Amino acid sequence: xxxxxxxxxxxxxxxxxxxxxxxxxxxxxxxxxxxxxxxxxxxxxxxxxxxxxxxxxxxxxxxxxxxxxxxxxxxxxxxxxxxxxxxxxxxxxxxxxxxxxxxxxxxxxxxxxxxxxxxxxxxxxxxxxxxxxxxxxxxxxxxxxxxxxxxxxxxxxxxxxxxxxxxxxxxxxxxxxxxxxxxxxxxxxxxxxxxxxxxxxxxxxxxxxxxxxxxxxxxxxxxxxxxxxxxxxxxxxxxxxxxxxxxxxxxxxxxxxxxxxxxxxxxxxxxxxxxxxxxxxxxxxxxxxxxxxxxxxxxxxxxxxxxxxxxxxxxxxxxxxxxxxxxxx
Numbered sequence: 276x277x278x279x280x281x282x283x284x285x286x287x288x289x290x291x292x293x294x295x296x297x298x299x300x301x302x303x304x305x306x307x308x309x310x311x312x313x314x315x316x317x318x319x320x321x322x323x324x325x326x327x328x329x330x331x332x333x334x335x336x337x338x339x340x341x342x343x344x345x346x347x348x349x350x351x352x353x354x355x356x357x358x359x360x361x362x363x364x365x366x367x368x369x370x371x372x373x374x375x376x377x378x379x380x381x382x383x384x385x386x387x388x389x390x391x392x393x394x395x396x397x398x399x400x401x402x403x404x405x406x407x408x409x410x411x412x413x414x415x416x417x418x419x420x421x422x423x424x425x426x427x428x429x430x431x432x433x434x435x436x437x438x439x440x441x442x443x444x445x446x447x448x449x450x451x452x453x454x455x456x457x458x459x460x461x462x463x464x465x466x467x468x469x470x471x472x473x474x475x476x477x478x479x480x481x482x483x484x485x486x487x488x489x490x491x492x493x494x495x496x497x498x499x500x501x502x503x504x505x506x507x508x509x510x511x512x513x514x515x516x517x518x519x520x521x522x523x524x525x526x527x528x529x530x531x532x533x534x535x536x537x538x539x540x541x542x543x544x545x546x547x548x549x550x551x552x553x554x555x556x557x558x559x560x561x562x563x564x565x566x567x568x569x570x571x572x573x574x575x576x577x578x579x580x581x582x583x584x585x586x587x588x589x590x591x592x593x594x595x596x597x598x599x600x601x602x603x604x
Contacts, residue, residue, distance in 0.1 A: 280595050286322035301343045351549045401479045403459050407437045407500060409492050409523075410509045434469045443471035444505045451505035456481040487558065488542050489565045495523035498532050536574050539567075543578045552584030 289307040296302055305321040312319050328341045362380045381389075388395075408414070413435040417426045426432075437455075443462060444450045453461060459481035462471045483501070488494045499512050506512045513520050520526040527533045539562055546558055559575075559582055562568050575582070 282595060284596075285325075286320075289322060351551070354549070355551075401477070403464075403479050403481055405437075405455055405459065405481050405483050406435070407455070407483065407493075407496060408435065409496060413437070430469060436464055436469075439464070439470050441506065441508055445507050447471075447473065454502065454504050455500045456483055485545065487561065488539055488567065489561055492523050494538075494542075495527045495533075498527050498538060499523055499530075502530070534569075536568055536570050539574050540577045543574075543581060547581045547584070552582065552586065555582050555584065 287305060290302055290305045291307075293304045294302050303326055305324070307321070310320060325340045326342045327339065331339045331341070360379070362382065362385070363378065406414075413432075415426065415429060415432055417429070440455060440458060443458075447462075449461065450458060458471075459474075459479050461474055463474045463477075463479075464471050483497055486494050486497055496512070503512050510519060513523065513526050515526055515529050518529070520529060524533070527538070532538060542562075543555060543558065546555055550558070555578075559578070562574070563571055568574055
């Protein structure tokens with residue numbers, strides 16, 4: 276309870292049938308059949324019932340509440356939580372009501388799970404991050420004590436996973452019909468030899484590393500890599516209909532990828548799959564400051580529902596009122 280109201284927004288409203296609201300959340304059926312139960316001197320009805328799964332309650336004989344989750348955006352929060360460490364609680368120090376301490380909290384069940392080294396989470400299939408770079412701009416790693424001649428003689432100065440992809444496209448005919456991200460489903464990269472070999476077993480999904488639009492040519496190269504198949508070199512990526520363009524931005528414009536701010540809208544939508552609402556808003560601000568958006572209001576109108584992620588929930592928590600609605604202008 277907070278200020279005389281339930282912090283979980285109970286009791287709910289009666290609902291004749293289960294529906295999905297405009298935000299994708301389930302609104303469960305709550306029959307108004309007149310049945311009530313007296314609990315601790317309080318009359319409760321179907322409006323007070325917490326969503327549950329009868330089979331799990333029967334099996335584990337424990338306090339288990341469940342709600343249906345059907346939104347892909349929930350995945351990013353799932354991965355965020357499994358990397359936040361131990362559960363934490365806010366404990367009040369009595370008799371000093373003003374003092375609180377935010378400390379890790381390990382429940383008995385979690386302690387047992389970790390003592391026996393049971394897995395916390397699993398992932399399948401494997402995902403390989405695919406790096407790329409503009410011509411002559413591949414990363415070279417060295418220590419403070421390496422001599423400059425030694426650094427310049429490293430194979431990574433001229434070779435990389437990305438440039439090895441060009442060589443594999445020349446060597447294997449079946450690679451001609453694959454984009455960079457699809458390539459790893461059929462081939463595997465051997466780091467020691469710095470070359471791609473046909474995949475013998477397993478299944479892997481490729482994911483191009485994300486770069487913001489403010490990176491310029493690197494961002495436009497990424498746009499092309501989502502479409503071009505089997506290039507032998509950088510010039511092949513810059514060539515469309517037998518016309519070679521000077522920059523990746525020019526070839527993206529020729530392909531119709533840019534010019535109407537579609538690239539900025541696509542960038543925000545892609546970042547929404549893993550970034551928080553605060554991150555998306557910061558990304559949008561950087562786009563505005565870069566001065567490269569032709570129609571900022573158009574980009575806002577297409578992505579405002581994503582940029583507003585988390586704002587309504589935070590305000591509902593502050594006001595302790597789940598019914599608050601803020602229209603997006």
